[in-house]
Amino acid sequence: MKVVQLLPDLDGGGVERGTLEVAEELVKRGHESIVISAGGRMVKQLEAEGSRHVTWDLGTKSFWTFRHVWALRRWLKQEKPDILHVRSRLPAWIAWFAWKGMNPNERPRLVTTVHGLYSVSKYSGVMCKGERVIAVSKTVEAYIRNNYPETDMGNVRLVYRGIDPQEFPLGYQPSEEWLEKWRSDFPQLEGKKVITLAGRLTRLKGHNDLIDMIKVLVAQGMPVHALIVGGEDAKRKAYAEELYSRVNDEGLSEHITFTGARSDIRDIYSVSDLVLSLSTKPESFGRTVAEAIGQGVPVVGYDHGGVGEILTALYPLGKTPLNDADQLVKTVSEVLESGVRPHGNPEFLKTTMLDKTLAVYGELVNDFTE
Structure with a gap:
């Protein structure tokens, strides 16, 4: 052909x-x-x-x-x-x-x-x-x-x-060199439950929902730290500035870190206790969800679009209803406390x-x- x-x-x-x-x-x-x-x-x-x-x-x-x-x-x-x-x-x-x-x-x-x-x-x-x-x-x-x-x-x-399971293998562990540099660059993660939201800084990715959630979890005394992994969108710099200001104004700078764009997302998944997918608009697929689950990392995501399909098939524990802030906090808490991890991605x-x-x-x- x-x-x-x-x-x-x-x-x-x-x-x-x-x-x-x-x-x-x-x-x-x-x-x-x-x-x-x-x-x-x-x-x-x-x-x-x-x-x-x-x-x-x-x-x-x-x-x-x-x-x-x-x-x-x-x-x-x-x-x-x-x-x-x-x-x-x-x-x-x-x-x-x-x-x-x-x-x-x-x-x-x-x-x-x-x-x-x-x-x-x-x-x-x-x-x-x-x-x-x-x-x-x-x-x-x-x-x-x-x-x-x-x-x-x-x-x-x-x-x-x-997803290629060789690229995102179940139980993947980063190299000692990477871990050493990671701990040196992000010492604030020591002893914390690390929650990662990956994706460019655009309004649809649900960053404000993450900030709301972290605020509640911190108030409840849970030792969490959120990583927002993704670069600024050139056309939406004002939105990025709005996020930085809000984290600062809410007194959450010690609990939320913006890493900027990173090429080592596989390593970051592996040191995360939980990965989030909070897109407010349904996604056609949801690649980050399949990638993280493929590595055996728990994912919590809004139960709609392609993300809902992947979670239903591979990790139903992580499904949470769209725009329900209380249930999001509850689902994240339950997943972190349960220690139940996905068994990988045999399907996508x-x-x-x-x-x-x-x-x-x-x-x-x-x-x-x-």
């Missing part, structure tokens, strides 16, 4: 990581893999793993971007891929118009992946126009069914995102995601052989 994946750029993120994983698997199985994007820091890895990268900016939000429709159509006629797999809305529109104008007997088969719970609109509806539509969770499946009734649900395939696996994605391609390509 010859497969083309299309997305805005390769600068990092969950969609980009999934694209590279599929590309690598295609090459391993003897297929030809091409990725079209505006480029980015992951291109080097993509090419090193055997795929071809075509630099094409199809993700800039401008009507001028639509000039690429005819060039893309010409390129597809020339390259003759078997599958065109689109993962983002604006590139999907370019691809859709290019694909629609081709001879149905000569064009590639069209696959789209609905990676997020986009704002409901005709613009977002393009992600449901594939001959096969991949939904990354049951939450996304329901989103498609409820908001785009014209979609033939017989063409929708549930393919959960997957990278290998399963890859097998199922390639099976979707196989449905559309008659002469498909693995």
